[in-house]
Amino acid sequence: MPTLSGKNRAKTAELFHALADETRLDILDQLKEGERCVCELTDALQTGQSRLSFHLKVLKDAGLIHDRPEGRWIYYAINSDVVEELEDLVASLKTVKKTVRPSPRC
Amino acid sequence: MPTLSGKNRAKTAELFHALADETRLDILDQLKEGERCVCELTDALQTGQSRLSFHLKVLKDAGLIHDRPEGRWIYYAINSDVVEELEDLVASLKTVKKTVRPSPRC
DNA sequence: ACAATGCATCAAGATTCATTGATCATTCAA
DNA sequence: TTGAATGATCAATGAATCTTGATGCATTGT
Numbered sequence: 001m002p003t004l005s006g007k008n009r010a011k012t013a014e015l016f017h018a019l020a021d022e023t024r025l026d027i028l029d030q031l032k033e034g035e036r037c038v039c040e041l042t043d044a045l046q047t048g049q050s051r052l053s054f055h056l057k058v059l060k061d062a063g064l065i066h067d068r069p070e071g072r073w074i075y076y077a078i079n080s081d082v083v084e085e086l087e088d089l090v091a092s093l094k095t096v097k098k099t100v101r102p103s104p105r106c
Numbered sequence: 107m108p109t110l111s112g113k114n115r116a117k118t119a120e121l122f123h124a125l126a127d128e129t130r131l132d133i134l135d136q137l138k139e140g141e142r143c144v145c146e147l148t149d150a151l152q153t154g155q156s157r158l159s160f161h162l163k164v165l166k167d168a169g170l171i172h173d174r175p176e177g178r179w180i181y182y183a184i185n186s187d188v189v190e191e192l193e194d195l196v197a198s199l200k201t202v203k204k205t206v207r208p209s210p211r212c
Numbered sequence: 213a214c215a216a217t218g219c220a221t222c223a224a225g226a227t228t229c230a231t232t233g234a235t236c237a238t239t240c241a242a
Numbered sequence: 243t244t245g246a247a248t249g250a251t252c253a254a255t256g257a258a259t260c261t262t263g264a265t266g267c268a269t270t271g272t
Contacts, residue, residue: 004131004138013128020123021230022115029111032202038249039212051231053250058229072239072248073210083199090196093189096138104179106145106218127260144219157261159220164259178218178269212248 004092012089015082018062023047024055028078031065035077110198118195121188124168129153130161134184137171141183 004012018024026045030036038056042049056076059065063082068075110118124130132151136142144162148155162182165171169188174181 003135005128005135009128009131012131013126016122017126017229020119020126022111022119023230025110025115025118028199029109032110032199034201034207037210037212039247040210042249043212048232049249050233050251054230057250074249078199078201080201083196086196086199087193090189090192093134093138093184093192095140095184095186101140104143104146106143106149123259129260145217154262155219156221156263160260163220180219 004089014062015064015086015089018059018064021055021058023051024059027052027055027059027076028064031076031078035068035075037073037075039073041076110195120168121170121192121195124165124170127161127164129157130165133158133161133165133182134170137182137184141174141181143179143181145179147182 019028023045027041030041030044036044038049038052041056042052045052056065056067060067060076064079065076066079068077125134129151133147136147136150142150144155144158147162148158151158162171162173166173166182170185171182172185174183
């Protein structure tokens with residue numbers, strides 16, 4: 001089971017940070033239905049190209065999406081394996097069984 | 107199935123934002139094992155009280171934790187139901203079946 | 213009643229993040 | 243080869259976030 005703290009706390013925080021923005025949630029919502037090129041996204045989300053490019057980079061750096069250049073276009077798609085990592089991370093938040101513990105000494 | 111976009115995009119982004127910080131991940135890691143008062147957390151995480159209080163507020167505002175004042179102490183604990191919401195949200199990121207779609211018209 | 217403890221909150225400063233417009237590189241079509 | 247289209251990147255500005263130290267407020271023990 002993954003733990004939130006530990007060696008890759010930073011990577012975990014980066015993952016969640018990538019999800020912590022409404023524009024990026026919109027992007028992912030689009031990509032859920034399959035890969036899309038940037039022009040389709042600017043079209044669907046009604047936003048500036050440079051803005052979109054910025055957010056795509058954040059998502060890509062976090063590992064949530066990947067790109068596939070094809071000719072003049074670049075298609076973006078969700079990285080399913082990273083989504084599964086995310087599921088594990090969130091699942092690891094579930095409270096473990098409560099054990100008896102010493103009273104606070106502070 | 108929840109959708110990332112839509113009515114509560116903002117709330118979703120707030121949830122993920124609360125998770126997008128290493129200190130807050132550390133806090134949650136502690137709370138996984140049961141409720142803790144602030145003094146225990148400052149102790150365990152070796153950090154300033156005011157800093158911790160700030161992050162606890164972020165987590166609480168997002169709904170991830172709740173507090174229970176008892177005498178001189180305030181105990182914090184994870185909100186399991188919100189963790190389950192989170193699981194659903196992450197699960198909703200999974201790519202749906204790819205359908206044939208028109209070529210990009212841009 | 214007084215002092216001490218646990219914790220929230222505020223103000224100030226530093227840092228990070230997001231937005232916008234401009235520019236550049238690459239690809240394709242005429 | 244010239245020009246248009248796709249998309250990345252950079253610089254500048256503004257906004258949000260985090261940190262730290264100070265202050266204030268309950269609650270408890272003496």
